[in-house]
Amino acid sequence: MGDEDLRKKHALFGSGGxxxxxxxPTAKKKPVVEEPVEEPIVKEEISPEDPEVIDAAAEExxxxxxxxxxYRGHKAVVMGHSGAGNFGHNLDxxxxxxxxxxxxxxxxxxxxxxxxxxxxxxxxNAYADYREMLDSESANIVAIAxxxxxxxxxxxxxxxxxxAHVICxxxxxxxxxxxxxxxxxxxxxDLKIAVLxxxxxxxxxxxxxxEREELIGDLLQMNVFGMMDERAGGEDSLVLGTHLFDIVRWxxxxxxxxxAQVTKDGMPALAExxxxxxxxxxxxxxGDSIHAEFVMESGVYVTYVSDQRFHDSCGPWGIEFVGAKGxxxxxxxxxxxxxxxxxxxxxxxxxxxxxxxxxxxxxxxxEPVDHTEGLDAANRHVVNDWLEAIDEDRxxxxxxxxxxxxxxxxxxxxxxxxxxxxxxxxLVNRLHPLAEDDE
Numbered sequence: 001m002g003d004e005d006l007r008k009k010h011a012l013f014g015s016g017g018x019x020x021x022x023x024x025p026t027a028k029k030k031p032v033v034e035e036p037v038e039e040p041i042v043k044e045e046i047s048p049e050d051p052e053v054i055d056a057a058a059e060e061x062x063x064x065x066x067x068x069x070x071y072r073g074h075k076a077v078v079m080g081h082s083g084a085g086n087f088g089h090n091l092d093x094x095x096x097x098x099x100x101x102x103x104x105x106x107x108x109x110x111x112x113x114x115x116x117x118x119x120x121x122x123x124x125n126a127y128a129d130y131r132e133m134l135d136s137e138s139a140n141i142v143a144i145a146x147x148x149x150x151x152x153x154x155x156x157x158x159x160x161x162x163x164a165h166v167i168c169x170x171x172x173x174x175x176x177x178x179x180x181x182x183x184x185x186x187x188x189x190d191l192k193i194a195v196l197x198x199x200x201x202x203x204x205x206x207x208x209x210x211e212r213e214e215l216i217g218d219l220l221q222m223n224v225f226g227m228m229d230e231r232a233g234g235e236d237s238l239v240l241g242t243h244l245f246d247i248v249r250w251x252x253x254x255x256x257x258x259x260a261q262v263t264k265d266g267m268p269a270l271a272e273x274x275x276x277x278x279x280x281x282x283x284x285x286x287g288d289s290i291h292a293e294f295v296m297e298s299g300v301y302v303t304y305v306s307d308q309r310f311h312d313s314c315g316p317w318g319i320e321f322v323g324a325k326g327x328x329x330x331x332x333x334x335x336x337x338x339x340x341x342x343x344x345x346x347x348x349x350x351x352x353x354x355x356x357x358x359x360x361x362x363x364x365x366x367e368p369v370d371h372t373e374g375l376d377a378a379n380r381h382v383v384n385d386w387l388e389a390i391d392e393d394r395x396x397x398x399x400x401x402x403x404x405x406x407x408x409x410x411x412x413x414x415x416x417x418x419x420x421x422x423x424x425x426x427l428v429n430r431l432h433p434l435a436e437d438d439e
Contacts, residue, residue: 073100074387077139078121079130079155081109085146085281088169089196089375092121094143094383101141101387107133130155134162144168148281153178156193160185165390167194167383170242172403174283176411177430179404186400193400194386197246198378199336200398201385204359208328208338209251215340216323219300222248223320226306233262234285235277236306237410240317243332246406247319252300255409255425262287262417271418274434284434292413304413329355334374
């Protein structure tokens with residue numbers, strides 16, 4: 001084979017072939033074109049708490065107006081008169097710290113003391129005129145506070161005519177006629193009247209009422225003792241007797257008739273001997289000594305004495321309950337306490353008696369308290385029952401009806417004394433037994 005043939009056969013060794021085969025270092029490859037790669041888009045994360053975001057949102061969406069929620073509890077007002085019965089037994093603070101009750105306003109008939117009353121009670125509004133207060137406020141419960149009774153009827157009537165339930169100091173009114181009219185208005189408008197006869201709602205006296213037959217047997221007699229201090233007689237009966245006679249009716253039922261001996265300076269008292277209280281405006285009262293007897297429709301016999309000469313021998317004001325098999329004694333304090341006679345032999349000439357506090361379970365009975373503190377607690381029992389009576393549409397335990405009949409027993413004493421006859425119940429004379437006109 002010749003050289004020429006060899007060159008043809010190994011054409012690879014030629015410069016063109018070697019370059020094509022990439023065997024010459026200086027040879028360039030054909031460039032490879034790559035598709036561009038898109039970078040991922042990263043979105044900046046924005047916090048919803050970013051101030052700029054909040055400001056922007058606030059600009060876009062206005063803040064909604066706050067929802068107005070109507071108060072649905074009891075709206076209360078109190079009316080009193082500094083220097084003319086004041087606010088009774090702390091009735092200006094009667095609604096303090098009471099769930100479901102808001103004190104909207106207070107009225108003080110003494111213009112110079114209005115600000116003081118508002119500051120003490122924290123009432124939102126204050127007035128010198130209770131009528132203006134009733135017209136301006138939308139109260140549904142009203143406390144009539146003065147101890148004096150000269151404005152009692154007008155105040156209670158005004159509150160009832162403004163469609164408000166009423167709680168007031170005792171007695172409920174000056175005359176039975178006034179009380180009749182107030183109860184008629186309350187019943188017509190389905191309103192509840194409560195009077196602050198605190199013992200009527202005392203839990204331990206309520207328990208004794210429920211267990212009395214077991215404790216002392218059938219109730220036969222109640223011996224009632226007034227305070228018999230310097231107010232002994234007529235004023236004692238009207239101021240404190242109203243509490244006691246309310247309890248008498250609770251235990252003994254309605255009165256059948258009454259007899260009484262009322263004296264003044266040792267002589268039988270006549271209607272013209274009646275007088276106004278030296279300390280309080282309560283209407284006319286009679287006698288500095290009263291001894292009375294009541295016969296109840298249940299057959300229970302009741303005695304009542306308010307005579308300063310008996311003050312030491314009878315002890316604190318209250319009631320002795322005489323049963324067929326035992327006796328109990330109510331001491332009418334704030335809070336009231338009770339004792340039971342557990343020993344004694346009435347048939348023995350050397351009879352001795354032992355009285356024990358009831359109930360005697362440790363920690364169960366009232367702890368001794370300051371008078372004001374005890375009074376506030378006793379008031380609270382009456383208020384709570386009154387509010388429950390409103391909600392349950394029932395009569396309060398210390399109801400206006402019971403208060404009227406308690407006052408009727410006092411008027412019955414005076415009527416029996418001045419006529420020297422039995423006074424039968426209900427009394428026909430609904431005016432004041434010691435006055436010719438209707439006070």
